[in-house]
Amino acid sequence: QVQLVESGGGLVQAGGSLRLSCAASGRSLSDYTVGWFRQAPGKEREFVAAIHGSGRIRTYVDSVQGRFTISLDNTKNTLYLQMNSLKPEDTAVYYCAQGRDWSRSRSFEAYDYWGQGTQVTVSS
Numbered sequence: 001q002v003q004l005v006e007s008g009g010g011l012v013q014a015g016g017s018l019r020l021s022c023a024a025s026g027r028s029l030s031d032y033t034v035g036w037f038r039q040a041p042g043k044e045r046e047f048v049a050a051i052h053g054s055g056r057i058r059t060y061v062d063s064v065q066g067r068f069t070i071s072l073d074n075t076k077n078t079l080y081l082q083m084n085s086l087k088p089e090d091t092a093v094y095y096c097a098q099g100r101d102w103s104r105s106r107s108f109e110a111y112d113y114w115g116q117g118t119q120v121t122v123s124s
Helices: none
Strands: 003-007 010-013 018-025 033-039 046-051 058-060 068-073 078-083 092-099 111-114 118-123
Touching: 003 092, 003 111, 018 033, 018 092, 018 118, 033 068, 033 078, 046 068, 046 078, 058 068, 078 092
Parallel strands: 010 118
Antiparallel strands: 003 018, 018 078, 033 046, 033 092, 046 058, 068 078, 092 111, 092 118
16 A cells, blocks of 8 residues: 655744655655645635656746745655745645656646655745
């Protein structure tokens, strides 16, 4: 059974940093596309970043490009999202997800398994 467990969320002031982790069990992350999505209150779930299982290809939504970095540690079977220069508009529940199709990595419909989410709150 595949399980994804996020951690690392919290409350931070604008301009600060957080690192989210997503520990996987039941399946090797290196065999799949993995990504981060977020959902703010009253808004739809939004793509944030994705990484190919090889670790060689990454993609980001424009609003986080240059501030966030997605990475994969295959020895720990763990996905990370380093978030720097955080803004109040980054406030959301962040979810990690695992899917099969890199060509659709920006679409939540392409992902088979999801974590339970971790809250990130950025104060102004």
